[in-house]
Amino acid sequence: MNLKYIYILFFVICTTTIKAQVLTESNLPIVIITTDKDPNTGLATIIPDEPKVLGSMKIIYRPDGSRNYVTDQNTQGFLQYNGRIGIETRGSSSQFLEKKPYGLTTLADDNRTNNNVSILGMPEENDWILNSLAFDPSLLRDYLSYYLSRSIGNYAARGKYCEVIVNEEYRGLYIFMEKIKIDKERVNIEKIDQTDNNGIRLTGGYIVKADKTNGDPVAWEMETNNGGSVQYIHDTPKPEFINSIQSTYIQSIFNRFKDDMITQNESIKDGYPSDIDVPSFIDYMIINELSSNVDAYQISTYFHKDRGGKLKAGPVWDCNLTYGNDLVFWGYDRSFIDVWQFDNGDNTGSRFWNDLYKNQTYKCHLAKRWKQVSQPNNPLNYTSITKKIDSIISEITEASTREQNKWYSVGNLQTNGNDLKIWLKKRIEWMNTKLGNDDGCPTPVAPLLVISKIHYNPLENYGYTSDNLEFTEITNNSNLKVDMSGLCFSKPGFNFQFPINSTIDPLQKIYLCSDSVAFKKNYGIAALGQFGRNLSNKSQKLVLSDAWGNTIDEVEYKDEAPWPLEADGKGSFLELINLSFDNSLASSWIAKDSAFQEVKIVTSISLFPNPFINQLNIKNGNDYPVDLRVFNSTGQLLEQIKNISAGKEIRLGSNYRSGIYIIEVTGNGEKVIRKVLKS
Template sequence: MKKFYITQLNTISTIILLVVFITSYSVTAQTFTGSNLPIVIITTDNDPSTNLPLEILDEPKILASMKIIKRPDGTRNFISDQNTPGFLNYSGRIGIEIRGSSTQLLPKKQYGLTTLKADNTSNNNVSIFGMPEENDWILNGLGFDPSLVRDYMAYYMSRQLGNYASRTQFCEVVINGDYKGLYVFQEKIKSDENRVDVLKIEKTDNILPNITGGYITKADKTTGGDPIAFWMDETKFVHDLPKSKNATTEQTQYIEGVFNKLQDHAYDNDLEDGYKTVIDVPSFVDFMLVNELCSNSDVYQSSTFFHKDRDGKLRAGPVWDFNLSLGSTFANGDSQVDQWQFNNGNRIGPPFWTYLFDNEDFRCYLAKRWNEVIAPGQPLNKEVLIAYIDNTLSYISEAIPRENERWGTLGDHTNDINRVKTFIEERTTWITNNIGPFSDCSTVTLPPLVITKINYNPKTSTAFAVSSDLEFIAIKNIGNQEINLSGIYLRQLGLTYQFPYNSTIEAEGTIYLASNSTIFQNKYGIAPFGQFTRNLSNKSQKIVLADAYGNTIDSVEYFDADPWPTSADGGGDYLDLVSTSLDNNIASSWVAKNDNALSTQSYLASSSFTVYPNPFSNRVIIQSDKVVTGVKVFTVFGALVQDIKSNSENINVDLSGHSPGLYIITIYNQNGFTSKEIIKK
């Protein structure tokens, strides 16, 4: 503990010296009339006792009005536009406070704000700058970052890797008539389907399964009076969800236990208790790569978020706070080209980061991903990042001199930008030379599993009155051997399930995962394999079936509108894949099927038929022992090429006008349908 306190004191001393250095510059007022960037105008309410504008405090939030000027056509914005409704991206009430930790010592403040309804109490969920509707936002003043791009670029990097990170928009800010300079308007990290998509755990959720999530937990300094939830070695962990004031002893013990299990099993590679059963590997890999490329001196011990959905794995992120990164001169020498931040000998975090890196199994995937994402044109490629910096600087170039005139903190801005670019080039080379090989995980063999049925918006009835209780998905083993499902899970947040250890699916077998096992069995007369947590969206959702490392086995993103079968959207049907040979991400590969069909016999079970010749030249003949009501023929890409209505046991299908290749023929009778592959020579 002694080393920790000395480190903290050294850091605080450094910050104090920096603040003295920064505040030695003159702070000047200036005339500000317009910008190529959006303009945020905040006017705080008057203090009743003085009739002067209220001062914005650390807490609590005070009331204010906010107008955001952003012309819809993208042309220049002017202060005078604030009274033109058509030019306002937002005009309404807010609650606002100062936020941050060490940045609170700076003259230029960071702000947190909540958009409110006219009653000054109710949260107002709104879309700002095209971001999804919410009510909690941040004005990031870019403290301790004379480059002005570190945070902005790091969040972009993480989003480009496919992870959620705070959406951002540069703007210029005026508060009570005082020009405050360049800011980044961005999303606050919180539970929301468009931000961190985990369930909001309630104070009453203290037993299984509800106690398993959702959580947003961070390793961080404590500010604002938030108590420490638990320690891991020298690192403090703080609740973000549930809020500290609402967290129960049972919930704190549970989430601490998850981190302890990770620490205890970080070297274990088995699929029963090993680290892969505790964490979502891709999120930890991407989190480390973004922070290590930036050599973020705050990460692991501070500003490090984790989240865990109910019944789900622990995930790293979202990434946060990169002002002391990329060789920052304010990082007290901690942002170096030639050291790993998880083991930098100074402000290191919990040991599990080092344990994971030392595990050759995990490190192989870390190295594999690194080499993928630094390739030409990829998100972390140095040329791509430098081009992004140049584009960003072009966008904010007009505001930079105003920012420096107002606060005098940029110094030699060009030199700092060059430092960032050079750091990216040198850091890329160093990581490549030190991250290790990935040959052992370069080739991945994935099990032949396909998502074949989706019931996302079931129709209710008197007997089954709750639509969400009737949801299900089906997964088929299209191989000829039994598959062990250990470690396989639904990876995309919003739908949670991890297959039990040593569970299996038979060759060519189909299993069902349901939202409510009891209801599913009551309706269809068969037991589902398991019960997932959360629910399928009635509009659109991506379902990702992944192995223990997060490698995608199958992925489907459905929609509730054309060209997807719309009768599956509350009309009593479900989505059914025509054939496992088709791409199940293409709408035409799916048909709508009555949800009672699970209770009936299949075509194959109730009928016998022959399709010949196969392969064929121009025509195929269908002979069935029961009346065929229809025939459809698809290409392997899901395009419908024939749709025949019938009332006969013998059908002649003419495909003479189509190219040679593989086709899928689907044959219908009153009991259902079945599909078969046919080949045109």
């Protein structure tokens, strides 16, 4: 869409009488909001900026996905929600428009208690937003950007298009969506209390944003790379609840990061990789630069930090001024194809964004990640994105006609979508040229560290609760000593940074626990460290990675079959059957109830040749019989031979395919595990 047309659109919005538009049916959910009557006027209460006013909300959404009708508002089977709410208008620039965005809280019938509910398929919560799609004639920029961020593995607000009626007036097309908030299904970090003022409890969780203040007190300011400043605001805890110790702590994390970027300190021990979760900053930059988001780094710029974790960028938010769109009618035109938004001379954000890009190691990892996610069939490939755009347009075309009739803000939706796709193609081509290739990126060899035990739901013992007795075990499955500096667990819900200069010897096992005192008392050994949050009693992904985000090992356990059910609150823990098995598979784990029995290693077992071509010779050099089991690399049992007598030699493997096999030999209370290769 050209600039002249945008000017005309704004003029029309500001000067034309709003046209009446009646909604009777839709292919989208229909949201009907009725505020309580104002006792002074007897009319429905006008919705203010704040505080929230009380009302009722009905969401018509037929469970079979068929068309929805306003006349269904009294048919309980078609109501996805039918209850009380508190509602207010929200937003900054969008407040100038007649079509208002709303923030709402779902309430219980007492009008006070928050009512956590699942709405339109989104996880249960009580804080929601009705996004009015302000300043975006394509009606899809926010929705698309959040979708793309989720598609590459990050949390971004979920949403569902809907049509809205407020106090019997049709208000148009909206996105019913999640508000950024601490929650296990949203920003999954630990909530911090005012008494959490030392130790690991002080380290999180926090949500901080760079933004316009809109009346909120400024927590601190940071300089840009062009002489300006960026204002930072406490989001969670809120400014009125965070104490000075906590505020000073989280500001110190930003300051340390800033200083490390000024000096270009990239040491994994005390440089910027020790301050920030590098992959989150890379993904945040990719999503916002792909869309050329003019507000990306200075306005609605969110950061979060979990207890025991590093500072992370995101979630992405406020993505309407993107993909070539800007507030042109106010004299702004910044969402260009051929600029980096962190270096465009306006809204560049804190200088650490520009300094990051100047760091060659960071830039190389940025290029590597961009290459990965933009490959064919991957989420940020041009074809993948345009298919999603077409899908969105197909979904909202019907409602966009009513939106245009009501607000004159759309024009031709299909043309807007086509223009966006043309812009996107050129933007991707420019980014490919600027980022080049990742040939110079370091490719470290991952140490053979294996997540080998998980106790996620223990029984109470010695007066300690289940939460006190959780632990994970990591084994060094190699003959090399490993420096743990820079290694961490960093995925949402479970964070831990290994102490600088800590090491793990060959075949050594180390333990991380939820309570170091309880762990020592209950299990009789000391843990290396204490994690700041409890493991989920249902399912959790544990990802061990290096300082740059390269995965070393990962497991996502579950409390349901085929995972061993005895480990779910019945006294047992999960133990990997064999260190060489694929620990992402439930079949590779068993439930055990004795945590730290030492396993003796048989020394008098010979396996030769290794690698072997035709058959493998195995000789029992012990003076007692042994049993033998053979597994493939995925943990499947292939062969079992019992009672191999002392001194006996056997042959096997002639019918095996080429690949890696695990040989387990047990006897006289001893065990040996060896890896062999058939070439």
